[in-house]
Amino acid sequence: MAFEPKRPQKKINYEEIRLYSDAELNSTTEEELKNFKIKHDIPMCEDLEKGPWPSFVADAKQGALHRRKLADGRVLIPRDVIEDLLGQLELSFVHGETHWKHGGIVGVFGYGGGVIGRYSDLQEEYPAIAHFHTVRVNQPASKFYDTDFLKGLADLWEYRGSGLLNLHGSTGDLVLLGTITDQLEPLFQEMAHVLDTDLGGSGSNLRTPSCCIGKARCEYACYDTQAMCYEMTMHYQDELHRPAFPYKFKFKFDGCPNGCVASIARSDIAFIGTWRDDIRIDQNAVQGYIAGEYAPNAGAHKGRDWGKFDIQKEVIDLCPTGCMSLEGGKLVIDNANCTRCMHCINTMPRALRPGTDTGISMLFGAKAPILEGAQMSTLVIPFIKAEPPYDNIKEVIEKVFEWWMEEGKNRERLGETVQRVGLPKFLEILEVPAAPQMVKEPRSNPYIFWKEEDVPGGFQRDINEFRKRHKR
Amino acid sequence: MEELKSAIIEFLEGGKTKTKFYFKDIEKAVKQKIPEAKTLQIKKACSALINDGTLIYFSTGSTTMYGLKGRGITEDH
Ligand code: SF4
Ligand code: SF4
Numbered sequence: 372m373a374f375e376p377k378r379p380q381k382k383i384n385y386e387e388i389r390l391y392s393d394a395e396l397n398s399t400t401e402e403e404l405k406n407f408k409i410k411h412d413i414p415m416c417e418d419l420e421k422g423p424w425p426s427f428v429a430d431a432k433q434g435a436l437h438r439r440k441l442a443d444g445r446v447l448i449p450r451d452v453i454e455d456l457l458g459q460l461e462l463s464f465v466h467g468e469t470h471w472k473h474g475g476i477v478g479v480f481g482y483g484g485g486v487i488g489r490y491s492d493l494q495e496e497y498p499a500i501a502h503f504h505t506v507r508v509n510q511p512a513s514k515f516y517d518t519d520f521l522k523g524l525a526d527l528w529e530y531r532g533s534g535l536l537n538l539h540g541s542t543g544d545l546v547l548l549g550t551i552t553d554q555l556e557p558l559f560q561e562m563a564h565v566l567d568t569d570l571g572g573s574g575s576n577l578r579t580p581s582c583c584i585g586k587a588r589c590e591y592a593c594y595d596t597q598a599m600c601y602e603m604t605m606h607y608q609d610e611l612h613r614p615a616f617p618y619k620f621k622f623k624f625d626g627c628p629n630g631c632v633a634s635i636a637r638s639d640i641a642f643i644g645t646w647r648d649d650i651r652i653d654q655n656a657v658q659g660y661i662a663g664e665y666a667p668n669a670g671a672h673k674g675r676d677w678g679k680f681d682i683q684k685e686v687i688d689l690c691p692t693g694c695m696s697l698e699g700g701k702l703v704i705d706n707a708n709c710t711r712c713m714h715c716i717n718t719m720p721r722a723l724r725p726g727t728d729t730g731i732s733m734l735f736g737a738k739a740p741i742l743e744g745a746q747m748s749t750l751v752i753p754f755i756k757a758e759p760p761y762d763n764i765k766e767v768i769e770k771v772f773e774w775w776m777e778e779g780k781n782r783e784r785l786g787e788t789v790q791r792v793g794l795p796k797f798l799e800i801l802e803v804p805a806a807p808q809m810v811k812e813p814r815s816n817p818y819i820f821w822k823e824e825d826v827p828g829g830f831q832r833d834i835n836e837f838r839k840r841h842k843r
Numbered sequence: 844m845e846e847l848k849s850a851i852i853e854f855l856e857g858g859k860t861k862t863k864f865y866f867k868d869i870e871k872a873v874k875q876k877i878p879e880a881k882t883l884q885i886k887k888a889c890s891a892l893i894n895d896g897t898l899i900y901f902s903t904g905s906t907t908m909y910g911l912k913g914r915g916i917t918e919d920h
Contacts, residue, residue: 476902574906575907
């Protein structure tokens with residue numbers, strides 16, 4: 372089914388919405404930057420510029436110089452915001468502790484997420500960053516940008532904010548760093564009505580869903596990740612903007628098990644494209660690879676001479692389940708034992724392709740916190756069809772939301788709740804039967820227990836009857 | 844809805860030193876008072892109170908709490 376947006380999409384023309392002239396945008400030279408000193412002494416920050424890598428300090432200084440050159444009235448928040456930011460950062464390095472206060476009110480009317488209040492605890496020393504709120508902007512599907520949009524956003528942010536951005540935060544949003552409270556509403560109005568975009572998620576809500584490039588460019592995609600990401604973003608607006616979850620909740624959409632948005636490692640629900648029929652094999656192309664006519668991995672590793680391609684060593688022996696073989700020169704796959712790891716397909720994309728009966732696997736409970744306790748997700752639904760309007764999948768999602776809102780503790784991610792109550796309980800909630808594959812190995816995680824009603828005769832026994840047959 | 848709203852306000856006003864609360868704590872308190880209340884209805888009532896300016900959101904970026912406007916840190920400082 373062709374993709375249909377829920378409302379007409381707006382064409383953005385930078386020339387119509389631009390706020391700065393070319394002369395204003397290109398006002399700094401390399402020479403000036405080299406000699407530029409901000410108003411605070413920042414030797415430790417400047418030390419960071421010396422490494423071989425690009426430095427955010429150098430970028431920030433360029434931003435600071437740029438803002439100094441803009442005429443009065445061309446920026447709506449203090450023009451030295453970046454200079455005070457670097458000054459306070461230097462002091463934080465000296466003190467070994469942060470000078471941001473913890474938390475704050477959230478800025479835009481009716482929204483519980485998307486704006487993160489930040490306040491300096493040294494407002495007299497660094498008045499330009501007394502408020503330094505962060506704004507998260509919902510990224511377009513697969514981060515496909517239009518340069519008119521990006522330039523428009525950059526202008527808007529220079530005008531109403533610090534001009535500093537972070538593309539992208541780990542959830543995927545565009546992160547606009549630093550503005551004052553009074554600018555939040557007007558900024559949001561322009562973002563929504565001129566740039567036709569929305570805030571992303573933050574706090575205890577559904578975070579901005581993100582997806583891989585999927586069918587837009589990738590032949591491995593087993594479903595339309597962009598369409599599904601868009602549908603779920605639109606459908607769960609209330610969960611995205613009005614936080615009432617125990618903690619954050621992430622959706623990520625990978626079109627195939629290659630997992631380009633790493634859903635398996637970082638989302639509370641990972642949607643991973645898969646297929647339930649057989650891998651499609653073009654035996655002629657297999658022969659082509661064996662004969663060296665095609666570069667393996669579509670030439671991705673050809674920067675070095677790896678010697679002649681060896682299908683046995685490089686494909687068959689590396690299949691994690693050992694389900695491939697060459698029989699009479701033909702490649703054979705025992706599909707029932709294939710785990711859809713993608714290795715053989717990635718190596719010989721001309722010869723092998725995912726099957727045609729495609730859908731997704733749903734995995735639950737990953738998290739990748741900054742400090743501790745990273746956790747991979749657990750496969751619970753091996754296969755489900757993924758076609759618009761995805762009602763079958765929404766049904767599963769809603770069961771999870773309802774249960775976790777009830778059962779989850781404050782600041783507990785889904786994966787932690789499942790771990791605390793045990794997987795059998797979670798399977799029960801989702802009405803999914805336990806499968807042998809869910810047991811990692813016998814007796815190491817025996818979390819599938821019998822229930823009394825499943826055992827003929829229950830757990831009661833007549834001890835006298837038993838003793839007749841078994842001596843003490 | 845009105846009953847839920849007043850139960851929420853009553854709970855938030857009752858906090859002695861605390862001025863910000865997790866949704867779960869609000870939910871628990873409301874359900875104690877009105878056992879038949881559903882989580883989704885409580886969320887809707889909270890959103891309505893946000894929209895009419897009675898409540899405000901408070902967030903660290905990772906978690907979100909609710910508070911009564913005018914109590915504790917609610918204005919800019
Ligand atoms: S996850 Fe798979 S479908 Fe998506 S971009 Fe990566 S390889 Fe392609
Ligand atoms: S996808 Fe992986 S598991 Fe399946 S046949 Fe290929 S290498 Fe083996």
